[in-house]
Amino acid sequence: MLRRAALLAAAACLAAAGSTAQPAGASRYLQVGIYDESQLRYGPTAATVSQYQKLHVQVARLTLYWGGPLGVARRRPVHAANPDDPAYDWTTYDGIAEQLAAAHIAVVFGILGTPSWANGGKGLNIAPAHASDLRAFAYAAALRYSGKYLSGGATLPAVKDWLAWNEPNNPVFLRPQYRRAGSHWVIASAQAYAKICNSIYSGVHATGTANERVACGVTAPRGNNDPQSSRPSVSPLAFLRAVKSDGLVTFDAWAHHPYYSNPSQTPSSPVGGNGAVGLGNIGSLIQEVTRLYGNKRIWLTEYGYETNPPDSIFGVSWAKQAEYLKQAFAIARANPRIDMMLWFLLRDDTNVNGWQSGLITAGGKKKPSYAAFANLSL
Secondary structure, eight states: OSSSSHHHOOHHHHHHHHOSSSSSTTTTTEEEEEOHHHHHHHHHHHHHHHHHHHHOEEEEEEEEEEESOSSBBSOOOSSTOTTOOOTBOOOOHHHHHHEEEHHHOOEEEEEEEOHHHHHOOTTTTOOHHHHHHHHHHHHHHHHHSSSEEEEEEEOEEEEEEEEEESSSTTTTTSOOOEEETEEEEEEHHHHHHHHHHHHHHHHHHHHOTTTTTEEEEESSOOOOOOSSSSOOOOHHHHHHHHHTTOOOOSEEEEEEEOSSSSTOOOOOOOOSTTTOOOGGGGHHHHHHHHHHOOSSSEEEOOOOOOOOTTTTTTTHHHHHHHHHHHHHHHHHHOOTTEEEESSOOOOOOSSSOOOOOOOTTTSOOOOHHHHHHTTTTO
């Protein structure tokens, strides 16, 4: 979840999570990382990468915008599968990927945002008119970052992990969520997303590069399942079932954002109601992924607790944030299906109404969670 508004809209386990020992069947390797779009782009990047090194970050998430002001393809390419088509501008992404690679930090790119030329100018959160356009872009991106592609006489870094869109069960990122079909409603976002993820998956894997993985889902933790509400959205379990019936063929991992819904919830608190999935009931998501798609991997590509101060409504104390961070990553590490977990954010938003889950305050002061995160990979 990239912003507070979307999140607000939208005891045995705890003891086990607090233990540093891994039980039998625990994940042998959990990639630990951070997702902070603003800091990685504008931090400046070098300073952010330096902080990531101090924190022992293993993987950094970055949105690879297809369209929009930050987009690679601001006009229609003539040869869309060719990374060197003159319509493409990869400059920003090359630079960030190179700095992260030099620091031995892996990148997970999330492809997001439809260019105006691909959907008649309807907006970044409206699916492309032709899935083939998105597939060609995914192929071009994966080829460019295959680890074998030369640019300016140098080989660009390899990016092995990819996300298909972001929170497609949330109208901020994909619209419409529902449409009427005669006397009933259908989940339009699932229909569109099945095509989106099929396109990105097939485009990335068409390069033939070894060990590439594409995660579908990237789902928000909640949804109201009410097509007639003022802000319709779809719960993650309902969305997962819908994309299966709407033709999502396969993927390498299912990504999810298991955020808490109120500050009284701990990482292991039970989660109830309407198909919501937090960390406390992540097993319900894994069970459904297994039923529908088999033994796929699970990635938790956003997670975090806001702090009070500065957030007096949704935040927890600085000490609790550090405690919950350790508990959350222990829960993930103890689960043999979870391969990746990313904390959101490195630094608090300078806007007090923004997200305040950083390990560092907006003014630059380290919270106790900074040291807690730095010790995760030691």
